[in-house]
Amino acid sequence: MPDLSINFAGIKSPNPFWLASAPPTNSGYQVMKAFDAGWGGAVWKTLGVPVVNVSSRYGSVNYRDKRMMGFNNIELISDRPLADNLREIEEVKKRFPHHAVIASLMVQSRQEWHDIVRDVTNAGSDGIELNFGCPHGMCERGMGSAVGQEPEVLQTIVEWVMEVARIPVIVKLTPNISDITEPALAARRGGANAISLINTIQSIVGVDLDLFAPYPIVDGKGSNGGYCGPAVKPIALNMVKNCAQHPDVRLPISGIGGIETWRDAVEHILLGASSVQVCTAAMHYGFGIIREMTSGLEQYMTEKGFHTIDDMVGRALPNVKHWEDLNLQYKVTASINPDKCIGCQLCYTACEDGAHQAIRLQPGTRTPEIIDENCVGCNLCSLVCPVEQCITMERRDDGTQHQTWKERTAADDIPTTFNDERAGGRHHWVPEPAAALGKEKEKTLPGKARLYTPEPEKQVVNE
Amino acid sequence: MAEYATPTTEQEFAGNFAQLKPLMSNSEALLESSRCLFCFDAPCIKACPSGIDIPLFIRQINSGNATGAARTIYEANYFGNACGKVCPTEVLCEGSCVYTATGAKPIEIGRLQSHATRKVMDQGKHLFQPGAATGFRVAVVGAGPAGISCACELRKLGHEVEVFEARSQPSGLTLYGVAPYKITNEETLAEMAYLEAQFGFQVHYNHLISTRADLEKLENEYDAIFLGIGLGHTSALGLPGEERENCVGAVEFIEQLRIRQEQTAVGRKVVVLGGGNTAMDAASESARLGAERVVLAYRRGKEEMGAYEFEYDLAKGVGVQGLFNVAPLEILGNGKVEGVKFVRTAVLNGQVQPVPGSEFVEPCDMVIKATGQAKQTSFLHLIPELQLDGKGRIVFNPGTGQTTNPRYFAAGDAANGGAEVVNAAADGKAAAHGIHTFLTR
Numbered sequence: 001m002p003d004l005s006i007n008f009a010g011i012k013s014p015n016p017f018w019l020a021s022a023p024p025t026n027s028g029y030q031v032m033k034a035f036d037a038g039w040g041g042a043v044w045k046t047l048g049v050p051v052v053n054v055s056s057r058y059g060s061v062n063y064r065d066k067r068m069m070g071f072n073n074i075e076l077i078s079d080r081p082l083a084d085n086l087r088e089i090e091e092v093k094k095r096f097p098h099h100a101v102i103a104s105l106m107v108q109s110r111q112e113w114h115d116i117v118r119d120v121t122n123a124g125s126d127g128i129e130l131n132f133g134c135p136h137g138m139c140e141r142g143m144g145s146a147v148g149q150e151p152e153v154l155q156t157i158v159e160w161v162m163e164v165a166r167i168p169v170i171v172k173l174t175p176n177i178s179d180i181t182e183p184a185l186a187a188r189r190g191g192a193n194a195i196s197l198i199n200t201i202q203s204i205v206g207v208d209l210d211l212f213a214p215y216p217i218v219d220g221k222g223s224n225g226g227y228c229g230p231a232v233k234p235i236a237l238n239m240v241k242n243c244a245q246h247p248d249v250r251l252p253i254s255g256i257g258g259i260e261t262w263r264d265a266v267e268h269i270l271l272g273a274s275s276v277q278v279c280t281a282a283m284h285y286g287f288g289i290i291r292e293m294t295s296g297l298e299q300y301m302t303e304k305g306f307h308t309i310d311d312m313v314g315r316a317l318p319n320v321k322h323w324e325d326l327n328l329q330y331k332v333t334a335s336i337n338p339d340k341c342i343g344c345q346l347c348y349t350a351c352e353d354g355a356h357q358a359i360r361l362q363p364g365t366r367t368p369e370i371i372d373e374n375c376v377g378c379n380l381c382s383l384v385c386p387v388e389q390c391i392t393m394e395r396r397d398d399g400t401q402h403q404t405w406k407e408r409t410a411a412d413d414i415p416t417t418f419n420d421e422r423a424g425g426r427h428h429w430v431p432e433p434a435a436a437l438g439k440e441k442e443k444t445l446p447g448k449a450r451l452y453t454p455e456p457e458k459q460v461v462n463e
Numbered sequence: 464m465a466e467y468a469t470p471t472t473e474q475e476f477a478g479n480f481a482q483l484k485p486l487m488s489n490s491e492a493l494l495e496s497s498r499c500l501f502c503f504d505a506p507c508i509k510a511c512p513s514g515i516d517i518p519l520f521i522r523q524i525n526s527g528n529a530t531g532a533a534r535t536i537y538e539a540n541y542f543g544n545a546c547g548k549v550c551p552t553e554v555l556c557e558g559s560c561v562y563t564a565t566g567a568k569p570i571e572i573g574r575l576q577s578h579a580t581r582k583v584m585d586q587g588k589h590l591f592q593p594g595a596a597t598g599f600r601v602a603v604v605g606a607g608p609a610g611i612s613c614a615c616e617l618r619k620l621g622h623e624v625e626v627f628e629a630r631s632q633p634s635g636l637t638l639y640g641v642a643p644y645k646i647t648n649e650e651t652l653a654e655m656a657y658l659e660a661q662f663g664f665q666v667h668y669n670h671l672i673s674t675r676a677d678l679e680k681l682e683n684e685y686d687a688i689f690l691g692i693g694l695g696h697t698s699a700l701g702l703p704g705e706e707r708e709n710c711v712g713a714v715e716f717i718e719q720l721r722i723r724q725e726q727t728a729v730g731r732k733v734v735v736l737g738g739g740n741t742a743m744d745a746a747s748e749s750a751r752l753g754a755e756r757v758v759l760a761y762r763r764g765k766e767e768m769g770a771y772e773f774e775y776d777l778a779k780g781v782g783v784q785g786l787f788n789v790a791p792l793e794i795l796g797n798g799k800v801e802g803v804k805f806v807r808t809a810v811l812n813g814q815v816q817p818v819p820g821s822e823f824v825e826p827c828d829m830v831i832k833a834t835g836q837a838k839q840t841s842f843l844h845l846i847p848e849l850q851l852d853g854k855g856r857i858v859f860n861p862g863t864g865q866t867t868n869p870r871y872f873a874a875g876d877a878a879n880g881g882a883e884v885v886n887a888a889a890d891g892k893a894a895a896h897g898i899h900t901f902l903t904r
Contacts, residue, residue, distance in 0.1 A: 064496075064525060065493050065494045066497075342561040342562070342564035342565055343502075343561050345502060346500060346501070349503035366506070444503075444504075446504070
């Protein structure tokens, strides 16, 4: 049995799954329920001077019938009195001494920081997370992302906190910045023990087409919110990787952003996270999803022979390179398995219109055919194919050649002028522009194509 | 034991004849439309005789544009709602859905189609209007799927249209011939009213065109005449005892059922003669009306039946029993039907032959003959130069609907010998363009 427990910058937790600081951790009731369900830790809903919230706080991006692919909120930090929260933290810690309770904090003055850090420490918190990420509301008052976007201010506040901190301090970073490693480095300079990322992304999730107002709508108006949910995972993964690869950051990372299943968690871990935080998925499906997450993680670790979470952390980092270090001699082309093909021809039209015209239709069958010499190996057809393992990308080079852009640059073998023969586009087939005209019109505009002509005759099929 | 109790009220009738393709809710439509792959050169479009751009309308439903979806459907097929419900989608659009190759269920195209069309119908949202008047006048004989589709398209092209219908209601077999569990009368008529309100053609009901004088009047007053007259009564079998009480034709039985609903009389033990889709309908309907025993008797083997497999399954599902390789010899009884004398058959050299000495009697108190409808040849012979083929079908140009008498055009069952609503709707519309070309060339 693999050991799921972690020691994250000194914060111990029975598993790496923490609830992120958000509505699911608004009260002791919720946190206890989550621990009861199997969550390893919880970052308490951000404490500070209690706020006043608006009604109508969340908006969603749906994809077809799938709800909440993306999610945003304009809710602020805790609106509950600090004393109530402290009492409940204490109660939770008494009941769950081995689970991680991290207090998320957001205040303004040095004195306030000192006071609240002492308060949450005395209540029994295992760690502190500094909320420098909230991109709506609080930032208008000089807190949240307003801090995260100013590395010097961030560093100063971390220094204030470290003056009194007796428990590990995590700095939560905002992604609303061009280079995530700058605030990460500032956190390190300030003495933080760890970083967590990403906080939500400034967003408008949609516009009401009748009211001409952005969601969520508050009395006919809206404001930008903070974006999260499955849609933000790719952005989060990239930022986690950037911090994990940076030689000077060297801080434990708590990965946040789009984690809904064990797979998402493993991806964050392989790119350098050593704990993960979840919010949207818990808001969508409830705390019960933890069973799938822990069992999936356990199964994966067993199959891969990982004994501890630390065995996995950052395992994908050596394979994340700059583009210029990729092998230009590597060559794959698509291969369609005719036994699996169901004839939807999505690969055909995707390649025709969206890629390199490297798939052709064949008479007598709906299974298209790859034109090997035109295929640049872009993967598009295999991505649009709705059948598992029907289109696969097969390696065509013999694996003996290795040449990168960097090497070609050094060898002075790169295109440098506008019509340079050394460019890639010169070496694969591109059809004549006019060959597009009228091509398959009756197939791409099937309804229109059936419009009756003045002299109705049998349809002529252009091939 | 009968599967169904005899319905005595409208509600019980509706229960026994519950819709096979009930209206989809918005949530169901969103889920189902989300599954569509938007195939390139989609097989479902090719399988649709009216060529509806199915992936497009499904995508329109999915993106919250049900009105646009309805427009896509109606632009191709004026019987959009009816076809969504009564089409044999299992062998047309849905049968060609690529999902079936994965083992997954095909997209429920028929129900999605009706979901969209019902929205605009129920909201009274008009999508079409008549074209600028051309001054030409066209008479349409028959307000069935072919005639109404032709009338709509002619109005769209700006021609004046008057429809002559022998019965008191429009839509032909959609109303009078389709099984009630496929579509209700209300829904059928609602679509007709919806079309009539947009296109403004005039329908003369209870107006039978049957004599040479009737035709002459049309020929004098109209620039072109469209024949969408369908087929006639059930053909006689020529069996002794066929005239006995409770020996009825399937088409006539179903018509009664559609009009009289729960007041339709059915026997306790019913024998249905035939192996086509109408036979399956009549058998299913008898069972749903509470008949204790329904036997479907067919001259050949089960595999050779003309009915779609799903239609036979439907009949079996309500308790209908198959009796194969039997030929009826005589309808027995004393005034009323008391049984059918059959002889067993065997197929020799492709010919059905009776097996001597194998006669037996199947007791019953009702016989429904689903053995085909007669062509209206004597009426059609009243039209000069109008040629019929060897099977009594009107000879016509499939592209234009034009018959051998250039002013007469035809589509639907009278021309194709008997097919689906969707074929009549598609061909009736195509004929409108044939007429348009003829008038305006």
